[in-house]
Amino acid sequence: MVKGQIETENRVQVQYRLERNKKDMRHQFISFLLMIFLTLVAFMAVGFGNFSAKFVIPFILVLASVQVGFQLYYFMHMSNKGHEVPALFMYSAVLVALVMIIAFITIIWI
Amino acid sequence: MQIQEKLSFETWPAAPEKETLEGQNKVLGFWLFLGGETVLFATLFATYLALKDSVPGPGHALAKDLFSMPLVFLMTMLLLTSSLTSVYAIYHMKNFNAKKMKFWFVVTVLLGLGFLACEIYEFNHYVRDFNHTFSSSAFGSAFYTLVGFHGAHVIFGLGWITGLVVRNWRRELSLYTAPKFYLASLYWHFIDVVWVFIFSVVYLMGMVG
Numbered sequence: 001m002v003k004g005q006i007e008t009e010n011r012v013q014v015q016y017r018l019e020r021n022k023k024d025m026r027h028q029f030i031s032f033l034l035m036i037f038l039t040l041v042a043f044m045a046v047g048f049g050n051f052s053a054k055f056v057i058p059f060i061l062v063l064a065s066v067q068v069g070f071q072l073y074y075f076m077h078m079s080n081k082g083h084e085v086p087a088l089f090m091y092s093a094v095l096v097a098l099v100m101i102i103a104f105i106t107i108i109w110i
Numbered sequence: 111m112q113i114q115e116k117l118s119f120e121t122w123p124a125a126p127e128k129e130t131l132e133g134q135n136k137v138l139g140f141w142l143f144l145g146g147e148t149v150l151f152a153t154l155f156a157t158y159l160a161l162k163d164s165v166p167g168p169g170h171a172l173a174k175d176l177f178s179m180p181l182v183f184l185m186t187m188l189l190l191t192s193s194l195t196s197v198y199a200i201y202h203m204k205n206f207n208a209k210k211m212k213f214w215f216v217v218t219v220l221l222g223l224g225f226l227a228c229e230i231y232e233f234n235h236y237v238r239d240f241n242h243t244f245s246s247s248a249f250g251s252a253f254y255t256l257v258g259f260h261g262a263h264v265i266f267g268l269g270w271i272t273g274l275v276v277r278n279w280r281r282e283l284s285l286y287t288a289p290k291f292y293l294a295s296l297y298w299h300f301i302d303v304v305w306v307f308i309f310s311v312v313y314l315m316g317m318v319g
Contacts, residue, residue, distance in 0.1 A: 010120055017124050018205065025201045032194045039186055039309075046314045047179050053318045064310040068303050075197055075299045082128070086141035093145035097152030104156035 024080075031074040038067045113286050122206040122283070127292035129285050136289045137296075144300050151304050154256040155311060161252040162316070170247050171240040173316030182313045185228045186305065192221035193302040196271075196295040203291050208283045211291065215275050218298065222268045229261050253312070260308055263301050270294050 042060045045051060051059070073079040078087060113130045123129045128137055163172045199214035233254070236242040244254045271294050278287055 014120055017122075020124070021201060021204050025197075028194075028197050028201075032190075032197075035190060036187075039190065042310060042314060043179065043183055043186075046317050056318055057315055060310045060314050064306050067306050071193070071299055071303050071306070075193055075302075076296055080125075082125075085138060086144075089141050089145035090148065093148035093152075096149050097155075100149075100152050101156045101159065104160045 028074050031070040035067050035070050038063045113284075115285065116282075117206070117284065119206045123285075124204075126204065126283070126285055126288035129288075133285065133289035133292075136293060140293050140296060144296070147300065147304075151256075151259070151307075154252075154259055155307065158252040158256045158312065161248040164249050165247040170249070171236075171242045172249070173312075174319050176236055176240060176242060177313050177316050179313075179317065181228060181232060182309055185225055185232075186309050188221050188225040188228070189302050189305050192218045192225070193299055195221065196298045200292060200295050203283065203288060206283055208278070208281070211283070212275050212279070215271050215291070215294075219268055219271050219275075222264055222271075222298075226261065226264055226268070229257075229264075233258075257308060257312065260301070260304050263304070267294070267298050267301055270297065 042063045045056055045059055049056065072090065077083065078090075113132060117123075126133075128134045165172065195214050195218045199211045199218065202208075202210035202214065242250050242253075244250055274290055274294055278291075281287060
């Protein structure tokens with residue numbers, strides 16, 4: 001009887017695990033579709049839209065950042081629990097990256 | 111759980127890549143590495159942005175003369191899809207299905223090879239038809255360093271995943287191999303992260319002018 005109980009418990013756990021993986025997969029597939037959509041919008045804004053550079057450059061940069069967010073949080077599982085330290089690493093890196101890029105495009109002398 | 115323990119579908123943990131201390135350390139260390147890679151690529155992006163279109167004379171090709179949208183779009187789709195297939199691979203890893211996991215990693219490698227072939231064609235085209243080489247201008251140096259470094263990451267990633275799949279071809283999944291596959295997929299996603307900024311900042315912004 002005890003053995004039967006353990007088996008039922010295991011089956012419930014396996015079922016739960018499968019369901020959760022499936023749910024993760026669904027989120028990842030939706031984020032893939034959104035990433036394709038964002039890519040298409042960015043390419044079309046440059047290829048077919050008659051927008052000024054002042055509008056289109058910030059626009060595609062925003063689209064790229066959103067897409068990278070999906071990649072990091074869903075594809076690379078940063079939205080799962082236990083990813084506080086990786087998030088700290090990545091955000092510190094982004095901070096250094098932004099400061100460096102801003103420095104290079106504003107105070108370059110060549 | 112022990113690292114060398116033989117596990118089954120029923121006993122496979124929910125997060126096999128972090129079940130052992132070794133796995134936890136690997137994942138944490140790998141994220142630190144990815145933070146460093148982000149800064150590394152940022153320096154290359156900063157250099158590119160500062161030196162974009164800096165050419166010594168009027169005869170040299172500029173960004174708006176070089177890039178063609180269909181090829182960049184194809185490369186983007188190949189890499190983005192390969193990112194999804196490696197997500198599939200990890201999904202099957204979490205469900206203790208080694209066969210399907212390896213299948214999707216093989217698909218990832220094939221898509222990555224397609225990307226690489228496009229990039230080789232592209233660089234060859236620039237060198238032959240536009241005389242745009244690594245040493246022809248500051249723009250050329252910055253461009254090939256940034257995009258070439260990304261291409262080198264693709265080559266390394268392909269070698270890594272191929273090595274893992276070949277080494278584990280006949281093996282079942284274990285807590286020893288799970289973190290290895292997980293990290294390879296993280297690396298592959300990171301390559302796509304960098305490519306998103308390359309196609310936006312280098313190619314699309316280059317076409318805008």
